Amino acid sequence: MNKIKVNLDKKISASYEICIGQNIIDRIEMIIAKNNCASRYVIVTDSNVSTPHGEKFLTTLKAMDIDVDMIELPDGEASKNIDTVLNIAKKLIKMGVDRKSALIALGGGVVGDMVGFVASIYMRGIPYYQIPTTLLAQVDSSIGGKTAIDLPEGKNLLGTFYQPKGVFIDLSFLNTLPSREFKNGMAEIIKYGIIDDTDLFSLLESEVKAISDRDMALLLTIIEKSCRIKKRIIEIDEKETGLRRILNFGHTIGHAIEAQSDYSISHGDAISIGMVASAKISEKLKYLPSKDRQRIESLIRAFGLPHRIPMSLSTEGILSRLKADKKKEDNIIKFVLLKKLGMPFINGGVPEEIIQETIVELKDR
Numbered sequence: 001m002n003k004i005k006v007n008l009d010k011k012i013s014a015s016y017e018i019c020i021g022q023n024i025i026d027r028i029e030m031i032i033a034k035n036n037c038a039s040r041y042v043i044v045t046d047s048n049v050s051t052p053h054g055e056k057f058l059t060t061l062k063a064m065d066i067d068v069d070m071i072e073l074p075d076g077e078a079s080k081n082i083d084t085v086l087n088i089a090k091k092l093i094k095m096g097v098d099r100k101s102a103l104i105a106l107g108g109g110v111v112g113d114m115v116g117f118v119a120s121i122y123m124r125g126i127p128y129y130q131i132p133t134t135l136l137a138q139v140d141s142s143i144g145g146k147t148a149i150d151l152p153e154g155k156n157l158l159g160t161f162y163q164p165k166g167v168f169i170d171l172s173f174l175n176t177l178p179s180r181e182f183k184n185g186m187a188e189i190i191k192y193g194i195i196d197d198t199d200l201f202s203l204l205e206s207e208v209k210a211i212s213d214r215d216m217a218l219l220l221t222i223i224e225k226s227c228r229i230k231k232r233i234i235e236i237d238e239k240e241t242g243l244r245r246i247l248n249f250g251h252t253i254g255h256a257i258e259a260q261s262d263y264s265i266s267h268g269d270a271i272s273i274g275m276v277a278s279a280k281i282s283e284k285l286k287y288l289p290s291k292d293r294q295r296i297e298s299l300i301r302a303f304g305l306p307h308r309i310p311m312s313l314s315t316e317g318i319l320s321r322l323k324a325d326k327k328k329e330d331n332i333i334k335f336v337l338l339k340k341l342g343m344p345f346i347n348g349g350v351p352e353e354i355i356q357e358t359i360v361e362l363k364d365r
C-alpha cells in the first residue's frame with residue numbers, strides 16, 4: 001500500500017493521508033479501527049455499491065467490534081440534492097449520531113460530495129473518510145475537500161470546503177465498475193497528463209490497450225500519479241483562489257455541453273470535448289503548437305472518448321450557458337488554455353467570436 005501525505009495549512013485544515021493499493025480493504029478496516037477517530041461510524045453508500053462492497057465492509061467492521069451502521073442512497077446525480085441531505089441528517093439523528101461519530105463515504109463522486117457536505121454541517125461538523133469506488137472519484141473528487149449538492153438551478157451550487165480525515169483508494173473496487181464510468185475517470189487522468197505531466201501523457205499514449213483492459217499495475221501507476229498532481233495543486237491553493245483553477249481545464253465548455261444536453265452527455269464525455277475545444281482555442285490564439293493539439297485529440301479518441309460536439313446541440317445554447325457559467329467574471333469568459341503540453345495558464349478572456357468559431361468547427365458532421 002502506497003501513501004501520499006496531503007500537507008495543508010494547519011490554521012485552516014488538518015493534513016491527511018491518501019492510501020492507495022490493490023485489495024487493501026482489510027488494511028483500511030485496520031487503519032480505521034486503529035485511528036480511533038470516532039466512537040462510532042456510519043457508512044454512506046449507494047444502491048450500486050452497497051451489494052458488491054458495502055455490506056461486506058459493514059460486516060467486517062462489525063466483526064472488529066466497531067460500532068458501525070450503514071445508510072444506502074439511490075445511485076446517481078439525481079440524488080445529489082437537499083432532500084437527500086435532509087434525509088441523511090434525519091437518519092443520523094435517529095441513529096443517535098453525535099459529534100463523537102464519523103461518516104464514511106463509500107461510493108463515487110456523488111456519494112463523496114454529499115457525505116462531505118453533510119459531515120461539514122451536521123452538528124457544526126463531524127469527521128469523515130473518503131473511500132472512492134469510481135475511477136473519477138479515486139483520481140479527483142475524493143481529494144481536495146470540495147463538497148457539494150446540486151440545486152434545480154445548476155450543479156454544485158451549494159457546498160463547502162471540508163477536508164476528510166483520510167482517503168483510501170482500493171483498486172479492486174474498479175473490478176465492478178461499468179465501462180462508461182471507467183471512461184469518465186480516464187478523461188480526468190488525461191487532463192492531468194495535459195496540464196501537468198508529459199510523462200504521464202506519454203505513458204497513456206503508449207498503453208491505451210492495457211489501461212483500457214484495466215491492467216492493475218498500470219492503473220496503480222496512473223492513479224497514484226494523478227493523486228500526486230491533485231494533492232500538489234490543492235496544497236498550494238486549497239480554496240481555489242488561483243492555481244487550483246487549472247484543474248478546470250476543459251471544464252468551461254464541457255460544463256456548458258453537459259448542461260445543454262440536459263445531462264444526457266456524461267461528464268467525462270463532455271469534458272473530453274471541452275479539452276479538445278480548449279486545445280483548439282489555444283492553437284487559434286497561437287499559444288499551442290498544432291502537433292500538441294493533435295496529440296491531445298488523438299489520445300482522447302484512443303480511449304474511446306468523444307472529440308466532437310453533437311449536431312443536435314445548438315451553438316447559441318452552448319454560448320449562452322458559457323456566459324451564465326459561475327466562473328464568468330466581469331462579462332469575460334475565462335478559460336484554462338495551454339502554451340504547450342504540461343503548461344496551462346488562465347487566459348484573461350477569449351473573444352466570443354473565437355469561442356463560437358471553435359464550437360461550429362467541432363460540430364459532428
Ligand SMILES: NC(=O)c1ccc[n+]([C@@H]2O[C@H](COP(=O)([O-])OP(=O)(O)OC[C@H]3O[C@@H](n4cnc5c(N)ncnc54)[C@H](O)[C@@H]3O)[C@@H](O)[C@H]2O)c1
Pocket residue numbers: 046047048049075076077080107108109110111113133134135136137140141142143144145146147148155156173174175176177178181184
Ligand atoms: N468534489 C470534487 O472535487 C469533484 C470533482 C469532480 C467531480 N465531482 C462530482 O462527482 C460526481 C461524479 O462522480 P462519479 O463519476 O463517481 O459518479 P457517481 O458517484 O454517480 O458514480 C457513477 C455510477 O457508478 C456507480 N458505482 C460507483 N462505484 C461503483 C463500483 N465500484 N462498481 C459498480 N458501480 C459503481 C454508482 O452507483 C453510479 O451509478 C459529480 O456529482 C461531480 O460533480 C466532484
